[in-house]
Amino acid sequence: MNDDRPAPAEIFSHYLKLLREEPWLEVAMCWTVVVPHDHRSISVADVGARVSGGTPHEAHETAPLEALPHYDGVHPMSVAPAGSAVVLFENNGFLGSLPEVLRRLSRDGRVCGIYWNVEGNNRLSYAADGRVLVNLDAMFWDEWSGDDFAVLEPELRAMTGLLAGDEDDWQAAAMTVVELVTGVRLTGEWLTEAHPYVTFRWPVAPEPLLRGRSA
Template identity: 40%
Template sequence: MILPHNPPESTELRELRDDRSAGSAVYRSYHRLLKNHWLGNGACWTVIVPDDGNPLTLTEIGDRLSGGESHVAQKTARPVNAFPGDEAWAVLVGRSGSVTELFEYGFHAAFPPVLPRLSEGGRAYSVHWNVNGNNRIAFAADGELLLAVDAMYPGSWTHEANLAHWPELTAMAPHFRWRNGKSWRAASLATIELTTGCRLSQEWLEQERPHLTGQRWGSAARSPSVTVRVKPVRLPESHPRSTARRMQALTRAARPARRRTSRGSSRCPGSRWAGGGPASGRRCRRRR
C-alpha cells in the first residue's frame, strides 16, 4: 500500500501556526481575567518600549503625561484605590525590565498628544474602554501616532494605511469579532502583551505602585468623542516600526449628532411628554 506523501511544513507556515496558537492562549487568559471582573467597566492600559533599552524615570513619565504642567507623585496605591478624585487624571506606573506600564481608569494616556509624547525614543501601545463601550486601541512611535482604531469593529481596519506596521494586531483580528462571541477587550490586552511581553494580571492589579496625578488637562488627552485621523506613512522595510517624521497625527472634535424628529416620533422638538408618549393622549408640554 502506498501511503500519501505529506510535504514538509515550511518554516513560515510553522511560525504562523505557532504564533496563532500562542495568541489564542494569551487571549484565553485575558478572557478568564475579565469574566465578572471590574476591569470590564473601564480601564486604560499603556505600555512603553524604549529603543535604547533604558527605562523612563518617574520624572520623565510625569513630564510626558502632563505635557510640562504640574503633576504630583503620590504615595503608592493599588489600582482599586487609584481614582482621580478631584484631580484631572491619575495614572499608576509599573515596570517590567526597561518597559514602562501605565494603568488608569480614564483615557488620559490613550489620545494625542499624550500617547505620541510617551512614545518619544521608542514605541507606545495603548487600549482603553469605558462602561458604554467607547474604546480605542492605538500605537505610536518616535513621537508620531501611527494607528488608532475602534476595537469593536476589526472589519473597519482594512483601509488603515499603517495597519501592516502592527502585525500582532492583524494576527489577532479574528479574536476581536464580538458578534462571533469573542471578547474585544481580551483581544486588545492580548495583542499588547504579544507585542511587548507585558501582561496585565490579577497579581499586577493587587500590588501597590507609584501613583502620578495632575490637576490640569493642559494640552493633554482629548475626549473619547474625538475622531483621530492619521496620515499614511511609508516606512523602511528594514525597520517596520520606525516612523517617518513627515507624518502628522491630526485630531478633530467630533460634532454631536443632532436629534432628528419625525411625524411619528414619540417626542416633540423642544418639548417633552407629560408622560406615556403620544399614545397616552396627554399633550406635549413645551420646555421652558
Template identity: 30%
Template sequence: MTSPQHLQSLLADLGLEQAATFTAVHGGDEDTVIRLFGGNPEHSRPLLLEELREHYDRDLILVSRSGPAVIVVENNNYQGSRQEVLRPLSRHGRTASVYWNVNAVSQLSLAEDGLISSAFEMIAPEDIPFGAPPDAWQPLLEGLTLDDGHLWGTGLAAVERATGARFDNSWVRGPHRAVEITRVPEYLLGQGLIDSPLLKREPFISYLASLGPSLLQPMRRHALDLALAHADLREHPLAVAALTAATLPVGARARLHRELTSLYEQAHLRARAMLIGEPQVFEPEWERPSHLVFRQAIVFGVLARCVAAHLPTPTGGLPDILSFLVTAMTGDGARVEEFWMVKHLHDAARTAA
C-alpha cells in the same frame, strides 16, 4: 503572551472591565512616563492595583514596570489614548495603549518615533485606521480575534505583543505608584493636520497668526459657506436671505425662520423616503442621492438656527454652528478637508476665548 480570556477575567477581578485605559512603553523610564502624562513623580505614592477601582472620578494613574515596559493604568479615564500623550511617550520607546468606556467607545493605539503609527476603534475594526502607516497593527494582531467576547482582553494581549509588557500575576502584585495628573494640553493641530498645504494660504495664514476669540465669527462664516456649497444651496434664495437676516425687519426674520424650519423638516422626510428605495450597498456611501438631501436638511436647520439668533433683536453675529454642520460635511475632497481644518482652528480659538 497572556491569553485574552485570562486578561478579560483579570479586568473583571480588578473592576476595570467597564472603563479603563492601559498604556505600555517599551524601555521607558517610570519618572519620564509620569511627567509625560502630566504628573509629578515626586508626588507618587504606593497603591495596590485592586484599589484603583475606588478612584474612578479622579485624574489618577497607576504606574509600574513589567519586564521591559512601563505600564500605566487609568480607571475611567483615557489620557493614554490621546496623541498628546502617546506621541511624546513613543520617543522613548514603542508605545501601545488600549482604551474602552461604558458607551462602547474604544481605541487600540500604536505609536513609534513620535508619531501615531496606527489607531482604530476596536468595536469597528473594519473602519479605516488612523496613522502614519495605518496598517502597523496588522502583524501584531495575527491570531487574535476582535469579536470573540473577550475584546478588552484581546486589546491587552495586543499591547503585550507590541511592547513586551506582561499583565501577569507578578505585575498585578506590584509595586505600583499612584500619581495625580493634570491633563496634557491638546495640540493646536495634531498629526495629519500640521503639514496640510491649507496652512500655507489665506485665510488660514491669518487664522494662525492671531488665533483667538476675534476670529470665531469669520471662521463660522467660512464653515457655513463651505457647507452651503457642499449641499448645493449657495444660490438658494432663503439661504441668501438668512446670511443677511440681521438687516431684515423683525417680521421678515420671523417668517424666514419659519420657512427655513419647514424646509429642514421637509428635506429630512424626503431624504428618509429616498433612502428606503436605494440599494442597501452604495459606494461610496456619501454619494447616495439621499445624502445630498440629508445634507441640505442639516444646512437648512443650521440657517434656521442662525436666523433664530436674531430674534427678536439682531445679535452680533453667527451662533456656534460648527458642531451642527459636521453631519453635513460627509464625503471627501478639498471642500470637506477645508471644513475640518476650519473646525479644528475654530475649536482652538473657542478654547482661547
C-alpha cells in the same frame, strides 16, 4: 510578533480569564505600555512630565489601585516598571489614550495601549518616535480597512482571527495585541499590588514635547 513569545491564542485565553476574574475591568480602563528603544527604564518623574506636557502633576509613593484619589479635575495613573518597559494603568481613566500623550510617551521608543469606557468609547493605539501610527476603534474591528493593518499587520491580523469565534471578546483580543507588541502581560496579581502613581490636573498640555527638551 516574536517567535519566542506565547501564541496569540494562549495570550487571548489569559485575558479572557482575567476579565472574568476582574469584571470591573470590562467597565472602564486604560492600559498603556511604553518600551524605550535603548532599553533604559523610564522614571516615574519622566512619565509624569511626558503625560502632563508640563502642566501641574505630582508623583506619589506606592498605593493599590483602590486607594488612588478620584475627584474632580484630578486623574491618577499607576506607573510601574516591567523590565525595561513601563506599565501605565488607569482605572476609569483615559490619559494614556490621548494622541498628544502618546506622542510624548513614544519619544525615543514605542507605545501600545488599549482604552475603553462604560459608554463603549475605546481606542487601540500604537505610537513610535513621537508619532501616532495606529488609532483604531477595537469594538468595530470588522470595519477596519486594509490600510489599518499596515503598521501592526501580524498583531492586528491575529486579533481579527481570534474574534472570528466571538466578536464580543474584543476587549480580551485588544489586550492580546498590547502584549504581542510590547511583550508585557497584565495580570490579576499586578492589579492587586501597590505601585507608584502620578496625579494629573486636567487638561494636560495639548502639544508634544519638543525633541531634545528635557522631560
